Amino acid sequence: xxxxxxELLQEVVGMAAKRPDIMSVxxxxxxDGNYTxxxxxxxLEPSGLSTSHSNKVRLLLDFGEHGREFISSEVGLRFLxxxxxxxxxxxxxxxxxxxxRLRRILDLxxxxxxxxxxxxxxxxxxxxxxxxxxxxxxxxTNRNWGVDWGVKEKDYDPNEEYPGTAPHSEPEVQIIMRQxxxxxxxVWLNVxxxxxxxxxxxxxxxxxxxxxxxxxxxxxxxxINELSCQGKCVIGSGGKSVGYLAxxxxxxxxxxxxxxxxxxxxxxxGDESAGFDDCFRMFNPVxxxxxxxxxxxxxxxxxxxxxxxxxxxxxxxxxxxxxxxxAPAGAAPAVQRRQGLDAEEPRPGAEGQQLEExxxxxxxxxxxxxxxxxxxxxxxxxxxxxxxxxxxxAEGQQQQQQQQGGTLPRPLRAHSSEGRLRDPQMPAxxxxxxxxxxxAVVMAVALGGLVWGRQQHKAAG
Ligand SMILES: [Zn+2]
Numbered sequence: 001x002x003x004x005x006x007e008l009l010q011e012v013v014g015m016a017a018k019r020p021d022i023m024s025v026x027x028x029x030x031x032d033g034n035y036t037x038x039x040x041x042x043x044l045e046p047s048g049l050s051t052s053h054s055n056k057v058r059l060l061l062d063f064g065e066h067g068r069e070f071i072s073s074e075v076g077l078r079f080l081x082x083x084x085x086x087x088x089x090x091x092x093x094x095x096x097x098x099x100x101r102l103r104r105i106l107d108l109x110x111x112x113x114x115x116x117x118x119x120x121x122x123x124x125x126x127x128x129x130x131x132x133x134x135x136x137x138x139x140x141t142n143r144n145w146g147v148d149w150g151v152k153e154k155d156y157d158p159n160e161e162y163p164g165t166a167p168h169s170e171p172e173v174q175i176i177m178r179q180x181x182x183x184x185x186x187v188w189l190n191v192x193x194x195x196x197x198x199x200x201x202x203x204x205x206x207x208x209x210x211x212x213x214x215x216x217x218x219x220x221x222x223x224i225n226e227l228s229c230q231g232k233c234v235i236g237s238g239g240k241s242v243g244y245l246a247x248x249x250x251x252x253x254x255x256x257x258x259x260x261x262x263x264x265x266x267x268x269x270g271d272e273s274a275g276f277d278d279c280f281r282m283f284n285p286v287x288x289x290x291x292x293x294x295x296x297x298x299x300x301x302x303x304x305x306x307x308x309x310x311x312x313x314x315x316x317x318x319x320x321x322x323x324x325x326x327a328p329a330g331a332a333p334a335v336q337r338r339q340g341l342d343a344e345e346p347r348p349g350a351e352g353q354q355l356e357e358x359x360x361x362x363x364x365x366x367x368x369x370x371x372x373x374x375x376x377x378x379x380x381x382x383x384x385x386x387x388x389x390x391x392x393x394a395e396g397q398q399q400q401q402q403q404q405g406g407t408l409p410r411p412l413r414a415h416s417s418e419g420r421l422r423d424p425q426m427p428a429x430x431x432x433x434x435x436x437x438x439x440a441v442v443m444a445v446a447l448g449g450l451v452w453g454r455q456q457h458k459a460a461g
Contacts, residue, residue, distance in 0.1 A: 001291050002070050002284070005122045008077055009040050012115050019084040022046055028178070030171035035137045037120060037171035041179060044083060047107040053183070056110045057315045060185040060260075061302075062176065062250070063114060065142055066133035067121030069193040071269050071284045074291075075298045076115040076191065082299050083111075092299055104322040105306055112183050117141070117172055131279040139164040141172045142190070142461045143246065145253035148204040153244055163248050176250065180258055186315050187262040188254040189305070191298075192461055193283045195270035196229055199238035201255040201263055203246040203461060208237040213261050216312045221264065223308060228301035238265055238461060249461050261314035265461045268298045 003011065016025045024043045029036065043049065045056075063076030082092045083106070093099035116122060120136025134140045139162055143149075146167035164170055168177060180188070198221040200208055208214055218235065225233040234241045238251070255263035274282035285291045309315040310322060 001288055002074065003077070005116065005119055005126055008073055009116060009119070011077060012040060012042060012080060015080055015084050016042070021048055023080075023084055024049060028175045030174045032169060032171055035120075035171060037136070037175065039117065039119065039172065039175045040115060041175075042080065042111070042113040042115060044080070044111040044113060046083060046103065046109065053110045055318060056108055057187070057309055057318050058183050058185045059109060059111045059187040059189070060176075060180055060183055060254075061111060061113045062117050062188075062190045064116035064122060065118050065172075065190060065250075066140075066192060066283075067118055067123075067125040067129075067135075068131060068133050068279050069283045070122075070125075070280075071193050071291075071294060072191045073116045073122075075268065075295055075302075076113060078295045078299050079302050080113065080115065082303075092296075092303060102303060102307060105309060105319060108319055108322055109306065109309075110183075112179055112185070114176065114179075117176065120172075131277070133160065134162065135170060135172055138162055139170050141170050142250055143248040144168065144170045144173045145248045145250050147248065147252040147256050149248040151204070151245075151247040153247075155244075161246070167248065173250075180254065180260070184258075185254075185260050186318075187305070187309075188251065188258075188260045188264065189302075190250055190265045190461065192265060192267050193269040195234070195242075195267045195272075196232050197234040197238075197241060197265075197267040198225055198229070199234075199241065199251070199265040199267070199461070200236065201238075201252050203238035203249040203252050203265070206237065206240040206245065208240070213313050216314075217262050217264070220262075220305065220308045220312060224301050224304050227304050228297045233267075246461055251461065262312060266298070266301070267461075268301075269294050 013025055016023045022045055026041050026043070028039045028041050030039075031037070045053075061076065061079075064070075064073035066072075082088045089102075090096055090099045093102050118135050118141065121132055121134055123136065124132045140160065143161045143163035144167065149167040150163050168174060200214065200217050200221060202209065208218065221233075221235050225231055225235055238249070239245045249265070251263045251265045254260040269285055270283070271281055271285075276282075280286065285294045310319045
């Protein structure tokens with residue numbers, strides 16, 4: 001079920017060839033000494049590729065920063081497929097009505113997507129180093145950025161988080177820096193695995209900075225937690241929530257230095273019952289149903305992020321037209337309706353019907369529908385309406401929590417045999433189905449002595 005590195009990247013290139021109207025790819029190169037990196041960068045603009053992005057919401061999405069976290073790039077791949085294929089998009093949206101509303105927001109967005117930041121490190125994992133998270137020359141690129149770079153905690157482990165010889169020494173970091181400076185994103189999202197969490201800055205200080213925008217970002221993460229993480233994601237500052245600080249992270253740099261208002265690190269999967277040597281299973285779902293569920297949930301979360309952009313003060317003004325459009329009729333004036341879509345506008349009393357329609361796909365989409373409409377209405381109506389918006393979604397969240405139950409996550413750092421997740425048997429036969437991993441597993445076992453000595457993996461970012 002997991003694609004090899006080259007296969008995954010070729011699939012991305014193939015998508016761009018099929019949809020040249022909205023998607024293009026380029027290979028960005030950088031080097032330091034003998035170490036060279038070629039990174040595939042995707043440009044995606046749902047309203048049609050253009051060169052002027054000043055009036056659009058700009059999003060920079062980074063997948064596959066750590067070699068062993070295969071699931072991250074799989075989500076990136078599926079998200080690209082969802083945005084470039086009308087049938088897949090409507091299915092992911094849970095119906096035509098929500099798809100139409102989402103499209104109105106997406107038409108005002110432009111994406112740069114890095115489907116696999118760390119292709120060089122991924123190469124090492126595919127050759128058998130299943131526990132490798134760093135880049136192709138042993139640097140953790142998510143410790144290489146210039147905010148609080150090089151500061152080491154007491155339990156600093158160079159095998160996990162060697163920060164490099166200087167801030168931004170790594171070609172991967174230089175390429176992302178170039179992309180970020182050119183795009184000036186409103187949204188930075190760094191997708192990892194190892195636990196379940198939706199982090200906002202800071203990673204290097206144990207608190208979330210104060211401010212209206214920061215609170216709005218947290219609210220968005222809380223909603224996504226309920227809708228796509230079954231309420232089990234840790235929310236908040238990476239530094240506070242995980243119990244240890246991380247220095248030199250990309251998300252802190254994006255937020256602090258490049259002033260990206262919505263900066264997030266998502267941790268989308270973790271199996272804390274996996275043995276310390278069983279990295280593949282610790283960071284990636286290893287059964288087909290769990291793989292599908294994980295990928296689907298997080299593509300859904302990405303769509304919800306888009307849908308909630310009208311609720312954030314940094315992006316709401318750019319999305320005013322879409323926000324007014326997305327609101328239930330009567331809640332806010334429609335600033336600008338697009339031709340051909342009026343027939344699908346929600347009308348008073350039509351919300352129940354929408355919920356039913358949305359539920360068809362996953363049971364979560366309906367709540368996303370009504371929530372986004374309430375949020376958009378509140379955003380369009382101004383800050384004073386925020387309370388009403390919160391109230392409107394609280395009930396649905398509560399209901400969902402009751403339905404889902406859900407295990408409380410713990411960072412893998414506090415690894416324990418308690419709280420086993422689904423499908424506790426395993427990896428051997430599952431990995432065997434991924435034929436190319438078999439020699440890798442043999443090699444990992446042979447190297448077991450090296451790995452057994454490790455007490456923990458740092459999950460966050
Ligand atoms: Zn990671």
